[in-house]
Amino acid sequence: MTTSTRTEIEDFLYLEASLLDEWRLEEWVELFTLDCTYEVPATDAPEADPALSWSLIHDRRTMLEQRVIRLKKPEAHAEFPHSRTSRIIGNVRILEQREDSLEVSASFLVSRMKAGKFDQYAGHYFYELVPGLKIRRKKAVLAHDCLDPQGKISFVL
Amino acid sequence: MPEPFVIDNREDSLFQVHREVFTSPEIFERERELIFGPAWLYAGHESELPRRNDFRTRDVGGRPVIFTRDRHGEVRVLLNTCLHRGASLCRHPAGNAKIFTCFYHGWAYRNSGELVNVPSVEDYAGAPTDVYRTLPAPRVESYRGFYFVNFSGDAPDLRTWLGTSAYLLDLAVDQSEDGIEILPGTHSYTLQANWKLLVENSVDGYHAKSVHHTYFEMMMELGQTPPMLGDSDTNGVPPAGLGTEFGNGHATLMYPGNGLPLANEAVTHNLAALRSRAVERFGESYATAVFDLARNTIFFPNFVLIDLNFGMILRTITPLGPDRTQVSSWQLTPRGLDEESLRYRIDNALTFWGPAGLATPDDVEALEQAQRGFGARREMPWSDISKGMGKARPAANDELQMRAWWRQWNAVMTGEPLPREVEEFIPFDVPVQQPQGA
Numbered sequence: 001m002t003t004s005t006r007t008e009i010e011d012f013l014y015l016e017a018s019l020l021d022e023w024r025l026e027e028w029v030e031l032f033t034l035d036c037t038y039e040v041p042a043t044d045a046p047e048a049d050p051a052l053s054w055s056l057i058h059d060r061r062t063m064l065e066q067r068v069i070r071l072k073k074p075e076a077h078a079e080f081p082h083s084r085t086s087r088i089i090g091n092v093r094i095l096e097q098r099e100d101s102l103e104v105s106a107s108f109l110v111s112r113m114k115a116g117k118f119d120q121y122a123g124h125y126f127y128e129l130v131p132g133l134k135i136r137r138k139k140a141v142l143a144h145d146c147l148d149p150q151g152k153i154s155f156v157l
Numbered sequence: 158m159p160e161p162f163v164i165d166n167r168e169d170s171l172f173q174v175h176r177e178v179f180t181s182p183e184i185f186e187r188e189r190e191l192i193f194g195p196a197w198l199y200a201g202h203e204s205e206l207p208r209r210n211d212f213r214t215r216d217v218g219g220r221p222v223i224f225t226r227d228r229h230g231e232v233r234v235l236l237n238t239c240l241h242r243g244a245s246l247c248r249h250p251a252g253n254a255k256i257f258t259c260f261y262h263g264w265a266y267r268n269s270g271e272l273v274n275v276p277s278v279e280d281y282a283g284a285p286t287d288v289y290r291t292l293p294a295p296r297v298e299s300y301r302g303f304y305f306v307n308f309s310g311d312a313p314d315l316r317t318w319l320g321t322s323a324y325l326l327d328l329a330v331d332q333s334e335d336g337i338e339i340l341p342g343t344h345s346y347t348l349q350a351n352w353k354l355l356v357e358n359s360v361d362g363y364h365a366k367s368v369h370h371t372y373f374e375m376m377m378e379l380g381q382t383p384p385m386l387g388d389s390d391t392n393g394v395p396p397a398g399l400g401t402e403f404g405n406g407h408a409t410l411m412y413p414g415n416g417l418p419l420a421n422e423a424v425t426h427n428l429a430a431l432r433s434r435a436v437e438r439f440g441e442s443y444a445t446a447v448f449d450l451a452r453n454t455i456f457f458p459n460f461v462l463i464d465l466n467f468g469m470i471l472r473t474i475t476p477l478g479p480d481r482t483q484v485s486s487w488q489l490t491p492r493g494l495d496e497e498s499l500r501y502r503i504d505n506a507l508t509f510w511g512p513a514g515l516a517t518p519d520d521v522e523a524l525e526q527a528q529r530g531f532g533a534r535r536e537m538p539w540s541d542i543s544k545g546m547g548k549a550r551p552a553a554n555d556e557l558q559m560r561a562w563w564r565q566w567n568a569v570m571t572g573e574p575l576p577r578e579v580e581e582f583i584p585f586d587v588p589v590q591q592p593q594g595a
Binding site for chain 2: 040041042043044045048051052053054055056057058062063066067069070073075076077078079117145146147148149150151152153154
């Protein structure tokens with residue numbers, strides 16, 4: 001992989017954040033490779049393998065696409081009308097540059113307003129990025145003991 | 158407080174619940190005492206404490222507890238509060254410890270409850286270790302690896318309390334000859350809604366089509382037939398399923414399972430092998446109930462087991478306030494599954510369930526919107542739970558199971574017994590040989 005600078009990576013993560021904040025989910029899903037995974041571990045087992053534990057999300061490409069299709073339907077009741085979100089990405093670090101991939105971590109704070117309720121989701125992202133800047137793996141580790149008072153993650157973190 | 162809380166009109170087959178019971182702080186306090194005092198409450202599963210001295214802290218019926226296997230191997234539930242001045246004895250969610258020491262003044266307890274050390278004990282006329290000796294402990298009993306506690310002295314034993322509904326736990330445990338286990342990871346979330354709304358929702362077959370429409374559409378797009386659209390019965394359970402009530406407010410709805418969504422050949426083969434071993438152990442009728450039926454069960458008051466075959470969840474529903482509820486949910490799997498089948502089960506279950514699944518958030522939304530709607534309770538005081546009332550055999554998408562739960566709730570809260578609606582019905586042969594330790 002040609003060497004990437006942190007600025008390039010930051011631009012990419014900011015682009016992803018804005019696609020999500022603007023609900024441009026079809027464009028967002030195209031940031032992922034066909035063999036991607038999107039993971040959110042359980043709050044009490046952040047290190048557990050999401051494929052073998054009771055994690056919160058463990059999507060591969062097909063399910064990610066289905067998640068997007070569903071979220072655009074008015075019958076996705078938890079997100080209709082859509083919540084308004086604002087993502088702040090920070091502390092972006094390139095952890096490792098490999099021949100064919102890049103390990104990146106970042107902090108996130110997602111603020112969400114829905115039906116008179118204001119919630120915040122905080123945590124850390126871990127990415128595996130591949131050439132052409134595509135996401136092969138995105139893992140969002142929540143810095144919460146419990147989803148309180150949010151109660152649900154009905155949009156994409 | 159409204160009187161009555163429920164209207165159970167058998168003549169017109171009308172069942173109503175007063176909406177004040179979802180909003181009133183007085184009723185909430187009364188529930189804490191009357192519902193969560195005398196009932197058997199689910200505390201945890203034996204597989205969560207594999208080694209001696211393992212512990213997990215959790216909240217059971219509003220009480221902070223330590224669920225632990227003591228140094229002798231006995232499972233105990235200790236109140237997580239110091240005898241001295243009340244601070245938590247253990248602030249970790251899980252771990253392994255022989256001694257719990259209160260950080261406030263340093264009083265220390267063995268994991269079997271004895272008070273063993275008090276700093277500056279020489280300043281006391283009577284040593285607290287002699288005065289208090291042990292933490293008061295609730296009763297703890299288990300059924301096939303499921304541990305329950307009871308905070309009242311005069312409750313019947315757990316097996317009696319469960320009655321026929323114990324067989325719903327058997328159907329879960331008997332999926333594998335090695336029993337079942339809880340996977341790592343807890344879904345832990347809160348609702349801004351009354352706890353009884355999630356109780357209703359957990360055994361509500363009526364909402365599936367409207368709330369989870371997008372989920373069924375997705376499954377069909379992926380080549381799956383949604384459940385309850387078959388044309389033949391399964392072990393006497395019609396395609397539309399059925400609701401059944403047991404004593405003490407326990408109830409279930411059962412319906413023919415929706416097969417194995419998204420399973421590949423290897424997984425289908427492995428799970429068929431699991432099933433055929435169950436046929437050898439228990440016979441065809443019971444194995445059919447175990448593997449070909451799905452069921453949602455509420456064990457009064459707040460413990461839920463939902464077994465969709467390809468995934469099985471346990472859920473406890475703990476009230477935090479009239480309009481605030483804590484949910485904990487775990488995934489149960491047969492022990493000894495090959496890794497591919499395990500991955501398959503988890504992925505399927507995750508797709509549907511949990512605060513980030515493709516279905517549960519819509520349930521949460523519905524309950525929070527109902528709670529919001531209760532703002533108009535003075536003008537519109539009653540909720541209706543009449544669907545299927547008067548039928549000899551209500552279907553899975555009728556509301557018998559909710560009425561059964563509400564009648565128990567009402568009996569406990571008011572002392573007014575309301576007779577059952579239908580006879581118990583379990584559509585399978587109970588296996589002749591119950592495994593030891595049942």
